[in-house]
Structure formats: C-alpha cells, structure tokens
Amino acid sequence: MDSQKDLPHVDPEVAAIIEREHQRQEEHLELIASENFTSPAVIQAVGSVLTNKYAEGYPQKRYYGGCEFVDQVESLAIERAKQLFHCEHVNVQPHSGTQANVAVYLSCLSPGDPILTMSLEDGGHLTHGYCKNISGMLYRTTHYGVHRETEFIDYDALEELAKTVRPKLVTIGASAYARTIDFERVADIAHHYGALLMADIAHIAGLVATGLHPSPVPFADFVTTTTHKTLRGPRGGMIMCKEAFAKCIDSALFPGTQGGPLMHVIAGKAVCFKEALSPEFRTYQEQILRNTKALCTEIQQRGYRIVSGGTDNHLFLVDLRATLPDVSGKDAQMALEKANITLNKNTVPGETRSPFQASGLRIGSPAVTTRGMKEPEMLQIAEFIDTVLRNLNNDTIIATVRERVIALTKQFPLPY
Numbered sequence: 001m002d003s004q005k006d007l008p009h010v011d012p013e014v015a016a017i018i019e020r021e022h023q024r025q026e027e028h029l030e031l032i033a034s035e036n037f038t039s040p041a042v043i044q045a046v047g048s049v050l051t052n053k054y055a056e057g058y059p060q061k062r063y064y065g066g067c068e069f070v071d072q073v074e075s076l077a078i079e080r081a082k083q084l085f086h087c088e089h090v091n092v093q094p095h096s097g098t099q100a101n102v103a104v105y106l107s108c109l110s111p112g113d114p115i116l117t118m119s120l121e122d123g124g125h126l127t128h129g130y131c132k133n134i135s136g137m138l139y140r141t142t143h144y145g146v147h148r149e150t151e152f153i154d155y156d157a158l159e160e161l162a163k164t165v166r167p168k169l170v171t172i173g174a175s176a177y178a179r180t181i182d183f184e185r186v187a188d189i190a191h192h193y194g195a196l197l198m199a200d201i202a203h204i205a206g207l208v209a210t211g212l213h214p215s216p217v218p219f220a221d222f223v224t225t226t227t228h229k230t231l232r233g234p235r236g237g238m239i240m241c242k243e244a245f246a247k248c249i250d251s252a253l254f255p256g257t258q259g260g261p262l263m264h265v266i267a268g269k270a271v272c273f274k275e276a277l278s279p280e281f282r283t284y285q286e287q288i289l290r291n292t293k294a295l296c297t298e299i300q301q302r303g304y305r306i307v308s309g310g311t312d313n314h315l316f317l318v319d320l321r322a323t324l325p326d327v328s329g330k331d332a333q334m335a336l337e338k339a340n341i342t343l344n345k346n347t348v349p350g351e352t353r354s355p356f357q358a359s360g361l362r363i364g365s366p367a368v369t370t371r372g373m374k375e376p377e378m379l380q381i382a383e384f385i386d387t388v389l390r391n392l393n394n395d396t397i398i399a400t401v402r403e404r405v406i407a408l409t410k411q412f413p414l415p416y
C-alpha cells in the first residue's frame with residue numbers, strides 16, 4: 001500500500017489508539033474466559049477487501065451481482081463448519097452470538113410463547129430470556145439454574161419446570177459454568193414435553209469441535225455459537241441445525257434479523273475452521289483443559305472456594321466470600337487490573353451482592369494458553385492473583401506484581 005494512504009498517515013489518532021491497545025494486549029495477562037487471540041491469518045482475512053462487498057442472500061442466491069468470489073468463501077466456510085461439527089445445516093452469517101440466538105427465536109417462537117432457560121445469576125447468558133434483553137421482553141421466560149448445594153445444573157428441577165411450564169423452546173448453554181453439560185439429557189426432557197431445544201455452545205465451541213466436551217449436535221434442534229471464544233476465530237456467530245429447520249433458520253437470519261453479511265468476517269471464519277480442523281488445535285484445547293485445572297487447583301490450595309468445587313472446561317468461578325468476605329468481585333477486578341491481570345467479576349450461585357459488585361471472579365485460560373503458557377506459568381499466575389487479593393490496598397505490592405506480570409508476558413509474545 002502507498003505509505004501516504006497508511007492508517008498512521010491518514011488517521012494518526014486512531015492508529016495510536018490501536019497501537020496502545022496492541023501494547024495492552026502484549027503486557028496484560030488475559031484471563032477473561034470469553035476472550036482469545038486469533039491468528040494473524042484470521043486477522044488478515046478480516047482486514048481484507050472482502051469488507052467492500054454487499055452479498056445479501058446466500059451462495060448462488062444473492063440479491064447483488066459480483067458475488068462469485070464471496071460465494072466461494074462462504075461455501076468454503078459452510079463446508080468446513082459441517083466437517084468440524086458434523087452438523088446437517090449451518091448458517092455462518094450471524095454477526096455475533098446474540099444475532100444467532102435471536103434468529104433461532106424468530107424462527108420457532110411467537111411473541112408471548114413460553115421458554116425455559118438458565119438464569120443469568122447461575123451462569124446463563126443475557127440472550128437466554130434476561131428481562132432487559134429482547135429475548136426476555138418478547139417471550140414468557142422461566143429460569144432453571146444450578147443446585148444450591150452441588151452447584152451443578154439441576155436437571156431434576158429443569159424437568160419439573162418443563163412439566164409445569166410446557167415451554168415451546170428450552171435453551172441450554174452458559175457463559176459462566178465450569179462443568180460438563182449433559183446435552184442429551186436436556187434434549188430428552190425438552191422433547192418429552194414437546195419443546196424444541198437450542199444448545200448455545202458460545203463458550204465451549206473449541207472443546208466441542210475437538211471432542212473434549214460432548215457435542216449437542218446429535219441431540220439439539222438448533223446449536224448456536226460464537227466463533228471468537230475458545231474457537232479462536234474472528235468475532236462472530238453461527239447457527240447449526242437439523243436439515244428440517246434449514247429454510248426457517250436461513251430466512252430468520254436474512255431477511256429476518258440481518259441485512260448484508262460481513263464477508264470479510266466470514267472469510268475469517270473459514271480460516272478459523274481450517275485451523276480448528278488441524279491436529280495442533282486439538283493439542284491446544286487439551287492444554288486449555290490442563291491449564292485451567294492447574295490454575296484452579298492452585299487457587300483452591302491457596303484457600304479460596306471454587307464454585308462447584310472445580311472445573312471440567314476452560315474456566316472456573318472463585319467465590320470470594322468464604323476467604324475475603326469484605327472484598328467484592330468489583331474491588332478484586334479493579335485491583336488485579338492495576339497489576340495487569342485482566343478478568344471479570346461474576347455473580348456466584350446464591351449471590352448476596354448486586355450484579356455490579358458481585359462476590360465472585362470468573363477466570364479462564366484460553367487466551368494465555370494461546371500465548372504458549374503451560375502449567376508452570378499457571379502456578380505463577382495463581383500466586384500473582386493471591387498476592388493482589390490479599391494486599392488489595394497496598395499499591396507497592398501490587399506494583400511489584402505488575403512488574404512480574406510484564407516480565408512473564410515478555411516471554412510469551414503475541415504473534416502480531
């Protein structure tokens with residue numbers, strides 16, 4: 001490109017902000033369970049000329065001319081997604097996980113219909129019927145959650161609710177749940193009481209794709225996901241479904257809830273699926289599981305209560321109340337941020353604080369695992385977190401941890 005037309009030349013302000021964000025990503029330990037670092041190849045695809053193209057419709061059925069190449073890239077993304085998840089039909093156009101879920105609802109529900117979903121406080125997602133989300137505004141929502149003692153999903157209670165509520169749709173899938181989900185059991189319950197099932201694997205898609213978490217694809221009528229969490233692709237969404245629902249899903253997405261697809265992002269998805277089909281990707285997902293266990297066990301041994309007592313996947317939840325009753329999730333998040341450790345506060349089952357304060361932390365390893373960190377680094381990270389949490393008001397100690405965090409990140413540079 002002509003250097004006169006480079007971003008730093010054209011818009012030095014934006015270029016400088018991007019550079020500072022790049023630096024932040026380099027020098028922070030990213031423990032937000034929903035984040036990851038996508039490959040340079042995916043970023044190239046997303047930063048390509050495909051952003052210039054309008055392609056309303058689907059391959060071979062577009063409303064615009066000039067679609068021969070974007071047709072090829074979307075078809076490639078579709079074929080690879082089918083190979084990766086063994087699904088009958090897939091729509092790769094959703095701009096996000098939220099768009100994917102909304103399209104499923106539009107395809108099979110009418111306003112006022114009853115739905116049965118996991119509550120936000122127990123680990124569910126906003127788009128699963130939260131009162132201030134369109135899903136909670138349009139549909140009559142009943143929530144199930146986790147068992148108060150075991151903190152595992154209470155499948156018996158879910159079944160009781162399905163019996164009394166007679167939902168039209170059951171949703172299963174979470175943003176803050178550390179245990180293996182029994183999709184087959186929930187499908188049996190939903191179908192027994194005449195409901196359809198949507199499984200939302202936004203968080204665990206990478207584990208599902210590599211067979212490290214049971215797949216809902218054989219059991220659920222609809223499976224939605226994001227492509228940017230454990231799957232490590234570009235920011236976006238995707239819907240898989242049985243062939244019988246293919247037409248209604250496609251038309252609920254376009255023209256139902258979206259216009260032109262983001263072809264550059266769809267190209268990024270195609271690259272992500274190719275990467276996810278490789279043996280290295282399975283090794284990566286296995287390392288995520290080992291890292292999460294190592295980090296979780298070390299935090300536990302340092303005296304913290306882990307929600308449900310442990311983890312089966314890429315994340316876990318710390319309940320601060322037992323060890324540090326005066327420290328809210330918000331306080332903890334802010335102090336850790338000062339030490340260049342990025343994670344988020346989270347409500348815990350039986351939460352006693354407001355969601356803005358919260359009593360827990362959600363910790364995930366997908367992003368640090370992408371950088372190449374392994375179990376020894378997880379033990380160091382646990383020590384960093386523990387030191388900050390026990391010295392919340394000691395800026396000198398927090399500054400020392402920050403220096404150590406930066407030193408650690410320098411040993412594991414980002415590939416950009």
Ligand SMILES: *Cc1c(COP(=O)(O)O)cnc(C)c1O
Pocket residue numbers: 034095096097098099101124125127173174175200201202203226236237
């Ligand atoms: C992240 C997430 C979504 C939404 O994804 P966005 O791309 O942020 O819209 C949906 N469902 C679950 C379970 C999620 O964790």
